[in-house]
Amino acid sequence: MTILIKNGKVVNPAKKQEKVMDILIEDGRITKTETDILKEADEVIDASGCLVMPGLIDLHVHFRDPGQTHKEDIATGSAAAAAGGFTTVCCMPNTKPVVDNPETVAYIVEKAKQTGLTNVLPVGAVTVGMEGNTVTDMEAMKKAGICAISEDGKSVMNSAVYRRAMKTAARLGLPVLAHCEDINLVEGGVMNLDEKSEQMGLKGISNAVEDIIASRDILLAKETGAKLHLCHCSTKDSVTMVREAKADGIAVTAEVCPHHFSLCTEDITANDGNFKMNPPLRKREDMETLVGGLQEDVMDVISTDHAPHSQKEKSGGMEKSPFGIVGLETSVALTITNLVKKGRLTWIQMAEKMSYNPAKVLGIPKGTLNEGAVADIVIINPDETYEINPDNFKSKGRNTPFAGMKVSGKVKYTILNGKVVYHD
Ligand code: DOR
Ligand code: ZN
Ligand code: ZN
Numbered sequence: 001m002t003i004l005i006k007n008g009k010v011v012n013p014a015k016k017q018e019k020v021m022d023i024l025i026e027d028g029r030i031t032k033t034e035t036d037i038l039k040e041a042d043e044v045i046d047a048s049g050c051l052v053m054p055g056l057i058d059l060h061v062h063f064r065d066p067g068q069t070h071k072e073d074i075a076t077g078s079a080a081a082a083a084g085g086f087t088t089v090c091c092m093p094n095t096k097p098v099v100d101n102p103e104t105v106a107y108i109v110e111k112a113k114q115t116g117l118t119n120v121l122p123v124g125a126v127t128v129g130m131e132g133n134t135v136t137d138m139e140a141m142k143k144a145g146i147c148a149i150s151e152d153g154k155s156v157m158n159s160a161v162y163r164r165a166m167k168t169a170a171r172l173g174l175p176v177l178a179h180c181e182d183i184n185l186v187e188g189g190v191m192n193l194d195e196k197s198e199q200m201g202l203k204g205i206s207n208a209v210e211d212i213i214a215s216r217d218i219l220l221a222k223e224t225g226a227k228l229h230l231c232h233c234s235t236k237d238s239v240t241m242v243r244e245a246k247a248d249g250i251a252v253t254a255e256v257c258p259h260h261f262s263l264c265t266e267d268i269t270a271n272d273g274n275f276k277m278n279p280p281l282r283k284r285e286d287m288e289t290l291v292g293g294l295q296e297d298v299m300d301v302i303s304t305d306h307a308p309h310s311q312k313e314k315s316g317g318m319e320k321s322p323f324g325i326v327g328l329e330t331s332v333a334l335t336i337t338n339l340v341k342k343g344r345l346t347w348i349q350m351a352e353k354m355s356y357n358p359a360k361v362l363g364i365p366k367g368t369l370n371e372g373a374v375a376d377i378v379i380i381n382p383d384e385t386y387e388i389n390p391d392n393f394k395s396k397g398r399n400t401p402f403a404g405m406k407v408s409g410k411v412k413y414t415i416l417n418g419k420v421v422y423h424d
Pocket of ligand 3: 062
């Protein structure tokens with residue numbers, strides 16, 4: 001099977017190269033990137049006016065499988081990933097049961113392979129049952145296929161337990177994906193603590209809830225040598241801490257989600273569960289600082305925290321709905337519309353933060369369009385404008401605050417291992 005992609009703007013972050021070229025794919029690999037490749041192919045894709053990037057990598061999704069497949073399952077989550085341009089996703093372990101053993105890891109790996117629409121890399125829990133007490137058998141889970149460990153959905157509050165886990169993760173070379181939330185400080189908060197929460201008469205979550213654990217985790221990474229990755233950073237001080245930790249030579253990377261760089265509490269127009277996620281939308285100055293952190297490459301990664309819930313579950317307003325919004329099928333458009341088209345990120349930076357840098361965090365040879373690389377590729381029309389319509393999602397989740405928003409940037413093709421898995 002050969003595919004020839006003609007005349008796209010090839011954005012290769014591995015070489016910091018951006019140039020109109022052709023790409024030849026043979027037997028699942030990129031065999032040539034040049035201008036005007038003259039070669040017969042089984043399929044020719046005209047990518048004129050489009051960007052050709054390495055397949056996107058999302059370090060943070062929730063596929064709810066096993067256990068809560070009414071929200072999402074590995075097949076629908078994989079379809080949403082392919083439609084969103086993602087060829088690799090890391091799925092968080094807060095399923096039912098929790099991913100804390102090699103058997104559950106093997107279940108996910110097997111079901112994802114059968115689905116075959118995206119590479120699904122399971123993340124293992126830090127503690128058994130995510131109960132915060134006993135560190136899991138990471139070595140056995142690693143053999144079964146985990147790419148990282150995380151307690152996402154909460155933090156391991158016992159610092160001694162977390163330190164022990166980090167030491168083992170460092171020894172095994174597993175990245176630690178950290179959800180930073182001091183649960184004792186949440187006190188029933190459902191949105192950011194500011195004028196807006198006061199106005200709405202709702203309990204608030206302060207920035208310190210995140211910042212205290214982010215600082216602790218950075219200090220533990222310094223002590224243990226673990227490779228720490230801060231999930232879904234939402235506060236301005238998290239950006240400051242990541243900047244300083246990097247200057248100090250600590251192995252820390254950080255991600256920002258599209259909702260945190262696109263929206264702030266001023267944008268909450270109704271007591272609607274679709275504005276509820278954890279961490280919450282913050283103040284404008286937090287949002288601006290996160291954008292600045294992405295622009296200056298303090299913040300390395302854009303991830304979605306794709307967190308599907310059913311419409312019924314999300315209909316309980318800010319107080320009763322569960323935390324989380326879907327993100328796989330809106331991430332490209334929000335990044336292009338709110339960052340690149342506003343001059344805050346270059347195309348190279350977009351490809352770095354959505355593919356090359358996540359690959360580096362995981363330590364996998366992906367995120368490039370170099371000759372010889374596995375042909376995981378996304379083709380995007382950056383100028384196609386449309387309205388976000390959740391009814392078109394492949395995900396089971398419809399829970400997004402972006403419904404009806406006018407955006408630019410449409411995924412046209414997703415190619416996985418040299419095969420077209422999505423075509424718009
Ligand atoms: O908004 C969120 N949803 N934040 C989390 O930490 C967990 C996630 C979920 O699992 O729904
Ligand atoms: Zn989280
Ligand atoms: Zn999450």
